[in-house]
Amino acid sequence: MALYTPFVERNIDKMAAAMQQSQQTKLAQSAYMGDSNAMGQLYGTNPELAERIKQRRAQEKQRQLSQQGKEQATQQKTDEYNREQMETVKERMAKMPYEQAKEFGERAAAELGIEPPPLTQEIYDQIVSGYGEAEEEVIREIPEELLSGLDEQIATKGAAAYRAAGGGKDGLKAFNEIVDKGGESQRRAASPQILSSNFPTASPAELDQLQATMDAAKTTESGLKNAEKVRKEQRRLKKAKTFQGRALDLINRILNSDQLGDVLGSLEGRIDIKLFSDAESQVIADIEEAGNILTADNMDLMTGVLSESDIQILKNLSGGALIRTRTEERFVEDLTALRDKLSSQNVTTVDDEAATKQSSEIAVKRSRLAELRAKAGQ
Numbered sequence: 331m332a333l334y335t336p337f338v339e340r341n342i343d344k345m346a347a348a349m350q351q352s353q354q355t356k357l358a359q360s361a362y363m364g365d366s367n368a369m370g371q372l373y374g375t376n377p378e379l380a381e382r383i384k385q386r387r388a389q390e391k392q393r394q395l396s397q398q399g400k401e402q403a404t405q406q407k408t409d410e411y412n413r414e415q416m417e418t419v420k421e422r423m424a425k426m427p428y429e430q431a432k433e434f435g436e437r438a439a440a441e442l443g444i445e446p447p448p449l450t451q452e453i454y455d456q457i458v459s460g461y462g463e464a465e466e467e468v469i470r471e472i473p474e475e476l477l478s479g480l481d482e483q484i485a486t487k488g489a490a491a492y493r494a495a496g497g498g499k500d501g502l503k504a505f506n507e508i509v510d511k512g513g514e515s516q517r518r519a520a521s522p523q524i525l526s527s528n529f530p531t532a533s534p535a536e537l538d539q540l541q542a543t544m545d546a547a548k549t550t551e552s553g554l555k556n557a558e559k560v561r562k563e564q565r566r567l568k569k570a571k572t573f574q575g576r577a578l579d580l581i582n583r584i585l586n587s588d589q590l591g592d593v594l595g596s597l598e599g600r601i602d603i604k605l606f607s608d609a610e611s612q613v614i615a616d617i618e619e620a621g622n623i624l625t626a627d628n629m630d631l632m633t634g635v636l637s638e639s640d641i642q643i644l645k646n647l648s649g650g651a652l653i654r655t656r657t658e659e660r661f662v663e664d665l666t667a668l669r670d671k672l673s674s675q676n677v678t679t680v681d682d683e684a685a686t687k688q689s690s691e692i693a694v695k696r697s698r699l700a701e702l703r704a705k706a707g708q
Contacts, residue, residue: 358383393611397619415442419530424458426473429498431457434527441531472497472505475527479519484509521550528554529561535684536564564680570631571677573623580620581669587613591658598654617652624648624668635675644671 357375360368361383372380419438423431432449439446472492477485488508492501509520525532525540532540540557547553584590589610592598629644636644650656651664 362387389608389611393615397615415531420457422530423454427497427501428454430473430502433499434530437528438530441529472501475523476505476520478523480509518545518550521545521553524550524554525557529557532561532564533681535681536561538684539564539680566631567677567679570635571679571682573628573631574672574677577620577623577628578669578673580616580623581665581672584613584616584620585662585665585669587616589613590662593617594654594656594658594661596655614654617654621648621652624652632672632677635677636671640671640674644668647671 436446491504495501495504544553647668
């Protein structure tokens with residue numbers, strides 16, 4: 331049976347062109363992925379396309395280097411902030427006995443989300459020396475913060491028990507036994523210092539909320555456990571606020587970009603054989619970063635801010651909203667829906683609430699002052 335049929339004869343040129351186009355597309359794909367042999371062959375068959383791919387690869391490498399530089403700068407700022415916070419912590423540690431300073435440093439590191447620095451006796455001595463050498467007798471004494479607010483008799487007995495136990499964990503245990511016998515009212519008097527010691531990076535507004543939680547509990551022991559839960563929620567809301575702000579910023583930049591249509595489609599979104607401009611490359615970078623942060627874990631941070639059904643809708647939308655091979659119309663439609671759902675409720679932290687309350691109080695005072703001045707001028 332002959333393979334060279336009339337159909338083949340009529341369409342031989344089209345078939346040959348299609349095969350040639352397919353081979354060229356495969357060469358372009360391999361060349362873009364870094365295959366030097368494919369790049370050499372492509373220069374022989376389509377030098378213009380080969381040059382565009384070469385330039386696009388150079389741009390992509392430059393964009394990656396730029397992105398790495400931004401990430402490093404962000405990390406440097408975070409590290410600098412953590413170092414500043416730990417310097418404050420070290421200054422307080424220098425006034426504490428060794429064992430207590432070690433525990434305090436570990437709690438502070440946990441609050442900042444970093445690995446606790448090692449604290450040997452030698453390092454501790456250097457911290458004490460760096461922030462003003464403390465006398466030997468003061469280091470052995472119980473910190474004054476733990477005695478503040480206690481009845482004088484209980485404070486005296488507690489300090490004596492602390493010294494007799496040799497300070498450190500044993501001293502704190504002995505001190506707590508004396509305070510426990512002194513009554514719940516005395517422990518409550520020391521609760522502000524307890525909270526400040528356990529949550530060294532909490533803001534004043536956050537400490538106020540923790541104090542209210544502790545005051546509402548039947549005992550200070552149960553109050554401290556409840557405060558730990560509240561503190562965990564405070565940190566979660568801060569992370570949620572950061573996530574929401576960054577995600578909405580990226581999405582709005584993507585939707586407002588004049589170059590969005592140039593980076594979407596079955597060809598542009600699948601393989602980068604088009605010579606993208608810097609503005610187009612920036613849109614692609616924003617789309618990729620948005621895809622990296624719109625994860626299921628980050629969506630779960632919005633629990634309590636958005637309903638469970640809204641969060642599930644966000645997860646479903648984020649799974650396909652940022653695929654660049656889609657049409658521009660569908661891409662914009664889904665990304666707009668995602669943005670509107672994500673921004674339907676703003677994350678509010680206890681710090682935000684405190685700032686709003688302060689602004690309201692200032693506005694009321696100014697209004698009252700204006701009324702008084704108006705009456706005085708009549």
